Amino acid sequence: MFSNLKTKFHIYLINRFSVISRQSIADKYLNGTGLEIGAMNLPLIPKRTSKISYLDRCSHLESEKIFPDLGGKLVPVDIIADIDNLGNLDIGRFDFIIANHVFEHLENPISFIFWAVNCLNNNGKLFMALPDKRFTFDAGRKITSNEHLFEEFENGFEKNRTDHYFDFVSHTEHGIGKTAEEINLVVDDLIKMNFSIHFHVWDHNAYLSFFLECFKRYNIPLSLVFSKSSDFEENCESIFVFCKNEN
Numbered sequence: 001m002f003s004n005l006k007t008k009f010h011i012y013l014i015n016r017f018s019v020i021s022r023q024s025i026a027d028k029y030l031n032g033t034g035l036e037i038g039a040m041n042l043p044l045i046p047k048r049t050s051k052i053s054y055l056d057r058c059s060h061l062e063s064e065k066i067f068p069d070l071g072g073k074l075v076p077v078d079i080i081a082d083i084d085n086l087g088n089l090d091i092g093r094f095d096f097i098i099a100n101h102v103f104e105h106l107e108n109p110i111s112f113i114f115w116a117v118n119c120l121n122n123n124g125k126l127f128m129a130l131p132d133k134r135f136t137f138d139a140g141r142k143i144t145s146n147e148h149l150f151e152e153f154e155n156g157f158e159k160n161r162t163d164h165y166f167d168f169v170s171h172t173e174h175g176i177g178k179t180a181e182e183i184n185l186v187v188d189d190l191i192k193m194n195f196s197i198h199f200h201v202w203d204h205n206a207y208l209s210f211f212l213e214c215f216k217r218y219n220i221p222l223s224l225v226f227s228k229s230s231d232f233e234e235n236c237e238s239i240f241v242f243c244k245n246e247n
Contacts, residue, residue: 096127
């Protein structure tokens with residue numbers, strides 16, 4: 001019993017300091033007017049923020065219906081938009097954009113990067129905390145290759161949607177003990193629900209490789225100013241801060 005309590009307390013401390021770490025990094029690098037995407041009940045508010053707006057795919061009332069346990073903890077939503085299809089959505093310019101645990105849910109993450117760059121002032125920062133597959137339910141899935149992401153961005157991602165869902169179900173708890181036919185039925189149900197999965201998976205080194213190669217390939221004016229790898233199972237996220245540098 002005491003061993004179990006000790007483990008729970010250890011996990012609590014790790015999670016607590018993970019949040020503090022995320023906050024301290026944001027305090028160091030972010031300031032001014034910002035936008036946070038998908039903040040839900042865990043907004044990240046840098047201490048030098050003058051104003052922050054919130055973007056999500058659902059209104060505050062809709063989110064409360066979907067997540068009743070979160071009740072009054074959800075942040076107010078200022079901008080409602082389909083995060084997968086931000087496209088040319090013009091919502092102004094910001095000194096920083098925060099997108100924690102959003103990137104992995106995007107079918108077309110490179111398009112999101114272009115959109116974020118367009119919404120940043122020069123020298124603006126893009127802050128992302130992202131899950132490391134080694135320490136999540138994605139542990140059994142293969143890392144998404146850079147070539148796969150580039151091909152989807154250049155030639156369309158829709159054709160691979162069913163394959164992404166099948167990979168997700170097959171290698172997570174959703175597919176345990178199920179036949180291929182049963183997995184296909186689960187896949188069909190999730191697609192009909194528009195269930196938000198991790199379409200792509202990375203570990204810390206794979207993130208670094210992808211970002212650097214992506215920025216170079218498409219001449220994206222972002223430079224890496226900070227990165228922090230996940231270093232143990234309970235602290236399962238990598239943190240990246242990028243700066244927009246226009247000539």
